[in-house]
Amino acid sequence: MNTRGVYQRLVRADRRDQSQAHQRIIARNGLRQVVANSLQAVGDQVVNAKTVLPWLLASLGAPMVLVGLLVPIRESGSMLPQAALAPMVQRRGRRTTVWIIGAAGQALATAALALIAATLDGQAAGVLLLAALALFSVSRSLCSLAGKDVLGRTVPEGERGQINGWSTVFSGAVAITLGLLIRLLGGDDVSTMVLAALLGAAALAWVLAAVVYRGVREPEQENPPASAVEDEGWARSAWNLLRSDAGFRRFVVARALLLVSALSPPFVVALSAATGDAGLGSLGPFVMAQGVAALVGGRPFGRWADRSSRRLMLWGAAFATLVVVLFLAVVLFIPGSRELWWIYPAVYLVLVLSHTAVRVARKTYVVDLAEGDLRTRYIAVANTAMGVLLLVAGAISGALAALGPEAALGFLAVLGVAGVVVSHSLPETGKTG
Template sequence: MTTAERLYSRLVTRSQDAEDELPDPVQRDLPRNGLRLVAANTLQSSGDQTVNASTVLPWLFHVLGVPAAFVGLLVPIRESGSMLPQAFLTPLVVRVRRRKWVFVIGAAVQAVSVAVMAAIAALGSGVAAGVGILVALVVFSLGRCLCSIASKDVQGRTIPSGERGQIVGLATSAAGLVAITLGVLIRVLGGEDLDAAALALLLAVGAVLWVLSAVVCARVREPAGEGDDAGAGDGRESAAEDSSPSWFAEAAQLFRDDATFRKFITVRGLLLVSSLSPPFIVTLSIASGTGALAGLGGFILASGVASLIGGRVFGKLADRSSRLLMAGAATAASLVAFALVLIEALPGFDGGAPLGAAVFVGAYFLLTLLHSGVRVGRKTYVVDVAEGDTRTAYVAVGNTAMGVILLVVGGISSALAVLGVQWALVFLAVLGLVGAASAFSMPEVSRGAGD
């Protein structure tokens, strides 16, 4: 047994039946590929912490004197920008026989974009700096788009069902450990007094992490796509063979003819409570007088602890039943949001007091932790539910649809926040409960569901 195989066997609960179904070359490369995918995803997730659109970039805008109106553009550009183009790019991606090279290109684009942000942080200020960073963020999102499309295929071709969720979970936990370290360093070295030079250095570190991610992923031994692109054997045509005249026609056909895909997108669109609630919790805490959460290091630290705990636990649960994981995590996230609104409304509640601050910190931590569960479950489900280019179409068309849904739901919740942040949280919590109920009726695709 090689060192890689021993290490992989210690980290992952292996599914021997599923591994036996893989071609011999894929079986031989499984331990090394698994470890490389964990490393590449860890580096990418760690880089995400250095350019977080909910924490780092708003803080940078404040330091650089960028108008506050620009801050509201960060999250929509970061999230929707990485989703909306995916259906457009799918016809190009499916022509690439080894999808790891698509991931490598996407990681390189992200590295260059973050390096540009670092240069702007060091040299720029005011409106010009804000515009420059937003433009770089648009390019960054396109690179992330390529990685999102390709990563599912690379994992699906090299890792058997029953082990994929653990790969995602391990990377999430490792990135959480990196985030904890980063949060502590920020708190110790600067806290609320971080200047532009320190943030520029932080972004430069992020650029290096994406370069390393590209290098590691390039070493994955991925089989060529001829056998994998045949269309999953379930009667559905592959995306590469689809003769639709446009991405819109292909997407419309997928929505019309594939009930499983429609269900997945519907449920995914309803499970936004864990992803969109945390910024509102931060806003509510500041309005209530909680000063502790205003520190950049505190946000990153809480997120890191949640990822460290959630990644490992949720990875194993996802391999048992990814749909039940999504349903359970979304239900819990909705209950946390409801509970926070009720507690904050109690007479005499003081967010500036230690107990009040603990309530907000705890809610933020729990929402971030549960979002790891929803995210790991969603990623595992889409890898398990389809094969080959059908999987690519699921990811690309689904993410494009989610880009639109995210803008709509984000717009509604933001409008409700004008009336009161509590209303936005209640709206998202209700959607989460509806989505959780819908997830129970999704087809079961996890190999471990019958164990």
């Protein structure tokens, strides 16, 4: 079967307005982005600040205070620079080059993590691990910024959500395999060499992703001149965009309130660790749960996002909020429930499934929200704003966690309710609008 046939089996769309030559170009670009994004997502399963990296810090004997810095560096570090980087990206006629640079940076950072895991321990290992993670996050910001722009340039509306969905499915299959491998090889010990080998394989995945992505063909476009963003400065430009564009501002607020699905899972893991063992083998079920969520949710969520990414965001957040409330009710009011080891991976699975829905939906929504350089600005400003808001929400939930993970989960549930209300007021985009 040729490239076009494979693509059309994977992605459903109305192609009556597309010539066969145009369909072949879209199929080539779409499949390459599916493969490259899947390879990147494979690496993400290993360089995971919520599961694998905390285990690695523990195994290296690093101070536990460093664990609290993992998620802020990983998440905010990939978001905060984007508004400042957007003018540089906009000056390039070929945005795929930016993505390839970002993938190379992630490969280098992950290789450094593997080297640290294999050769160092103690505080020095922990500090160097955070430095490598910072390089990883900044490199990831380039892929995040350029990748959505390339997707919008090369794949038409009605097909973009399915591209994101299939990438999620393939990464989920690998995550399940990874979780089984960790479960089988880890046993009751925390093995740094196993984690070092996995990190080395993840670095290779980003190298392969860059090679595949290099074949994506963007529409011919000359390098644009300096933009108004550069004239007034990126910070002022970002603030003016948020202040003047009410629809975009509402999306940013909704996305911030939807952090319930992103920030709740680590507290479930923390509750599990408080009642069980901390061996590498116990990490396996959580990694597998993450993979199952991606495998099960990726394809249907991608199609749903192409029909209405707004509704998918809304229902994903609502479900995550309900699960958090029910979980709290069980562990707080049912005696003996905390000792049921299976409840934690099960709740983690459902929360990550909800987050998969929200993530696929918001990615599709922002790509469909605008065209051209305005799309680039939307993506950059939204992610920079989210980096700031993530630090704030993380600081509040982290402070509440001093009272116990239950208090932090309660705060996130309240955020989730507000997020559902705001998401309901968002306008539809694309073919549903």
